């Protein structure tokens with residue numbers, strides 16, 4: 001099976017991570033939609049750390065470790 005991917009702060013282990021992005025107005029939906037996500041510049045929303053790991057997640061939410069895939 002394919003594991004899910006998440007992002008985890010290397011400093012405080014929080015998964016409350018934010019990524020810089022642009023939103024564009026969608027006239028059909030009458031709401032903002034994600035227009036572009038920038039690969040760099042992730043930041044932990046809990047402690048402000050910018051050193052964030054890409055991790056695999058088991059179905060029960062357990063951290064299976066870092067991955068680059």
Ligand SMILES: [Zn+2]
Pocket residue numbers: 009010011012013014044045046047048049
């Ligand atoms: Zn953090």
